[in-house]
Amino acid sequence: MLFKIVNLTHFFGGLKAVDDFNxxxxxxxxxxxxxxxxxGKTTVFNLVTGFYKPTMGKVFFxxxxxxxxxxxxxxxxxxxxxxxxxxxxxNMTVLENVTIARHYRMQYGITSAVGRFPSFHREEHEVEExxxxxxxxxxxDSKIHQPAGSLPYGQQRRLEIARAxxxxxxxxxxxxxxxxxNNAEALELMHLxxxxxxxxxxSILLIEHQMPVVMGIAERIHVLDFGKTIAVGPPEEIKNNPxxxxxxxGEGALQ
Amino acid sequence: MKPTTYTIxxxxxxxxxxxVTSAVGLMNDYILRVINLMMINIILGVSLNLINGYTGLxxxxxxxxxxxxxxxxxxxxxxxxxxxxxxxxxxALPMFLVxxxxxxLVSALVGFIIGLPVLRLTDDYLAIVTIGFGEIIRVIFNFIxxxxxxxxxxxxxxxxxxxxxxxPLSNFTVIFLFTLFTVIFIRNFVFSRHGRACxxxxxxxxAAHMMGIPITRYKVLAFVxxxxxxxxxxxxxxxxxxxxxxxxxxxxxxVEYLIIVYLGGMGSISGTIVAAAALTGLSELLRxxxxxxxxxxxxxxxxxxxxxxxxxxxxxxxxxLLPERERKIYALQNR
Numbered sequence: 362m363l364f365k366i367v368n369l370t371h372f373f374g375g376l377k378a379v380d381d382f383n384x385x386x387x388x389x390x391x392x393x394x395x396x397x398x399x400x401g402k403t404t405v406f407n408l409v410t411g412f413y414k415p416t417m418g419k420v421f422f423x424x425x426x427x428x429x430x431x432x433x434x435x436x437x438x439x440x441x442x443x444x445x446x447x448x449x450x451x452n453m454t455v456l457e458n459v460t461i462a463r464h465y466r467m468q469y470g471i472t473s474a475v476g477r478f479p480s481f482h483r484e485e486h487e488v489e490e491x492x493x494x495x496x497x498x499x500x501x502d503s504k505i506h507q508p509a510g511s512l513p514y515g516q517q518r519r520l521e522i523a524r525a526x527x528x529x530x531x532x533x534x535x536x537x538x539x540x541x542x543n544n545a546e547a548l549e550l551m552h553l554x555x556x557x558x559x560x561x562x563x564s565i566l567l568i569e570h571q572m573p574v575v576m577g578i579a580e581r582i583h584v585l586d587f588g589k590t591i592a593v594g595p596p597e598e599i600k601n602n603p604x605x606x607x608x609x610x611g612e613g614a615l616q
Numbered sequence: 617m618k619p620t621t622y623t624i625x626x627x628x629x630x631x632x633x634x635x636v637t638s639a640v641g642l643m644n645d646y647i648l649r650v651i652n653l654m655m656i657n658i659i660l661g662v663s664l665n666l667i668n669g670y671t672g673l674x675x676x677x678x679x680x681x682x683x684x685x686x687x688x689x690x691x692x693x694x695x696x697x698x699x700x701x702x703x704x705x706x707x708a709l710p711m712f713l714v715x716x717x718x719x720x721l722v723s724a725l726v727g728f729i730i731g732l733p734v735l736r737l738t739d740d741y742l743a744i745v746t747i748g749f750g751e752i753i754r755v756i757f758n759f760i761x762x763x764x765x766x767x768x769x770x771x772x773x774x775x776x777x778x779x780x781x782x783x784p785l786s787n788f789t790v791i792f793l794f795t796l797f798t799v800i801f802i803r804n805f806v807f808s809r810h811g812r813a814c815x816x817x818x819x820x821x822x823a824a825h826m827m828g829i830p831i832t833r834y835k836v837l838a839f840v841x842x843x844x845x846x847x848x849x850x851x852x853x854x855x856x857x858x859x860x861x862x863x864x865x866x867x868x869x870x871v872e873y874l875i876i877v878y879l880g881g882m883g884s885i886s887g888t889i890v891a892a893a894a895l896t897g898l899s900e901l902l903r904x905x906x907x908x909x910x911x912x913x914x915x916x917x918x919x920x921x922x923x924x925x926x927x928x929x930x931x932x933x934x935x936x937l938l939p940e941r942e943r944k945i946y947a948l949q950n951r
Contacts, residue, residue: 433825433826441826461813474810
């Protein structure tokens with residue numbers, strides 16, 4: 362098993378934001394995580410990536426416990442995420458945004474940087490080539506020297522995913538990547554995500570509100586409501602699950 | 617010729633012109649002093665820019681680190697090495713360099729001790745702690761005194777009257793070389809993976825952390841490096857104006873360096889250099905009107921912040937200050 366969460370529970374004060382959450386993700390699986398607003402989806406991401414320390418429960422990655430490790434260590438293990446509200450380095454160029462993701466894979470120290478030693482030039486050259494590869498996959502290679510903040514919304518979304526991929530993760534957590542996109546754009550993005558998952562042999566855990574999108578690519582879907590898992594199963598089953606419909610449309614919607 | 621060659625030639629020309637004109641008497645001592653002071657302020661401004669401009673921290677205690685370096689070097693040259701005005705320069709110089717090194721190390725250590733606990737928290741705490749630090753330093757140096765025998769007299773050195781009689785070891789060449797070293801060091805640092813990490817933290821701390829950057833380590837690193845160069849600046853300043861006073865480490869002095877950084881542009885070495893030179897020159901020009909110049913100073917800042925809130929240069933650099941690769945990108949961006 363690539364990734365496993367066992368009995369994950371988290372409190373914000375007296376509020377139980379995540380209640381006994383369990384999930385298993387194998388290699389090259391795309392799993393969906395859905396639920397109404399405030400269900401605790403993003404909290405799960407924050408717990409996995411080390412931004413919050415869980416009250417209870419354990420997170421395993423490649424048979425190693427990673428519960429509560431700081432975010433930069435989680436990244437170096439091979440898990441990376443994108444954010445619901447885009448978090449780019451706006452004043453840095455598109456290229457620099459991606460090279461940052463390669464930071465932890467680079468070696469040269471401060472002395473080499475200040476003295477401009479050969480290792481500095483070699484690694485900087487390598488990182489640029491590598492970053493350009495990722496940018497070309499997302500058709501951003503014509504904009505490499507523009508500030509990231511000046512890109513249109515859709516391209517910023519794509520850049521954020523390119524940047525996450527550049528860390529060479531094994532598990533990618535996408536937090537509403539299609540937010541703010543119309544149906545056509547969202548579907549195009551989903552095709553892209555499916556393509557990169559195959560190309561980079563990735564597992565993906567996906568939070569998404571647009572149902573047609575998540576139903577189209579996830580092989581299994583977990584549904585959260587008020588922190589509790591109310592349903593797990595393949596998309597077809599979830600679509601017709603009365604509990605899920607109730608959570609989304611309100612009690613009594615089926616009568 | 618490569619553009620870098622022009623930069624080197626320009627620096628050599630500047631050095632030669634100052635040396636020749638001051639030697640033949642075309643440039644008087646006063647102007648030379650102002651130039652030296654400008655360069656020391658460049659060291660302090662550029663090092664503060666690394667902390668506040670590039671890494672996005674908010675240190676308000678730069679003068680505190682400056683004066684720590686000044687006192688360390690000053691005590692060493694006057695008391696430990698016993699250098700006086702009459703010591704031949706070539707004998708005193710190696711000891712002076714050792715004193716500068718010691719000043720840098722002590723400032724770095726103090727920066728580390730303060731930075732490590734505070735920078736694990738969010739930035740606002742740093743401002744409060746560094747204000748406190750400046751005041752603590754002032755009080756501490758008020759209490760540190762040494763006895764020194766001069767002829768039949770036993771003199772108090774240090775304490776509230778300040779540290780007097782520091783030998784004038786900072787000449788134009790020494791200050792010029794250290795300024796050059798500081799600017800090149802910080803420029804090369806900033807345009808490397810380490811500098812990028814600092815800028816990424818400024819731009820978005822959460823995303824930087826997720827992208828694998830150990831943010832606390834880089835914040836502490838930037839803070840310590842900035843403090844180190846502040847210590848070097850302080851050592852040079854002490855041996856230039858030949859006296860130190862505890863109040864020089866206080867809040868108001870730190871504000872002067874903050875103004876240099878914010879006026880020049882947060883995250884612009886070029887801007888800091890321009891602002892340090894301009895403000896040092898301006899305060900000399902306005903000397904005849906006495907304290908009134910502070911009013912003008914303030915008005916000028918208000919106008920600048922209204923007209924150019926990002927500072928004179930924003931985050932831009934003069935092309936001749938950029939490394940080769942960045943210069944090419946600059947040319948592409950401004951085609």
